Amino acid sequence: MRDRLQQGGENLLFLTDDQLLQGIELLFFAYRGFTSDPDRILENYTYGRAHHRAIHFIHRRPGTSVNSMLDILGVTKQSLNRVLRQLIEDGLVESKIGEKDRRERHLFLTKSGKELESELSSAQRKRLRTAYKEAGPDAVLGFRKVLENIMDPSMRKHVKKLVKD
Amino acid sequence: MRDRLQQGGENLLFLTDDQLLQGIELLFFAYRGFTSDPDRILENYTYGRAHHRAIHFIHRRPGTSVNSMLDILGVTKQSLNRVLRQLIEDGLVESKIGEKDRRERHLFLTKSGKELESELSSAQRKRLRTAYKEAGPDAVLGFRKVLENIMDPSMRKHVKKLVKD
DNA sequence: AATTTATGTCAGTCTTGTTGACTTTCCAAG
């Protein structure tokens, strides 16, 4: 009876503050695990997580402009510039002047950039693949749906859609 | 046919690299959204995300020792100490010398500590509650299952279990 | 021609991580 009143007749037990707080902690611990593999690999280089993020998104969206990277990464241009400068100097990233608009710089991974990307990505994919496999396809669907809802709506367009077969 | 071979006869399309890379991006964007509300609130204080984390876990586990906080947060004691010192100086956290072992310090939120916790937590819970509500209970179950699998197994014990009614 | 846009750079600050050295307290082996 008390429950019915609180829940408005529906089963909304998954929305209690306790459940939400547990969700907050799950996200915290999971995200730390999720970043730990690449972080460990990057210790052998002079790079950090910021470089990883840049490399990931350049890989997934070859040819994006600096400006759109700023949008995606949500950092200042000064911050991104420091990272890009190093990656370009070290020959992992190539910056090509735009053909249509010559103010723009379009970013690409070089061969060795792709190699590092692959090393970082495969560690992270391995962790996710195991997690997905153990949870099963339905759980993964729910996982994705909740994450989509958590992010700022303006960011949803940046999640690269899957290629239809 | 080609699919059957690749998938070993099962429907494992949710384990393709494309799906995994999409999951990586979802986690990235969702986590940023998830931390943005507290970050915005904390701009009005002299605190940052590290303080938020300390406050959250002290709230959830009143009386924990500094050492167990180190385990949970995964930072060095020097790093945590700086944060705790500020919070104690400002009267948000109380540190009590252990009765059994006088080397230990047990941590508690004061009244104003609880107030800040509540402000930060309610913003984050609100975002998560909306996300949960729109996704539905089954999706939330999957969300939690995948997150549990992603985190390092040694961290699972730190996710506070829900109180059974 | 003037303005706006895209990018890059220099300088300085802040948060939050790190390592190294130190003190206090506890406990156990001689």
Added chain:
DNA sequence: CTTGGAAAGTCAACAAGACTGACATAAATT
């Protein structure tokens, strides 16, 4: 009982990576 090591916590100095602000250059737009 003493002594030596381990554990808990503190202080100091440093580094990565975010930030703001000011300014420069080139190209596109009005």
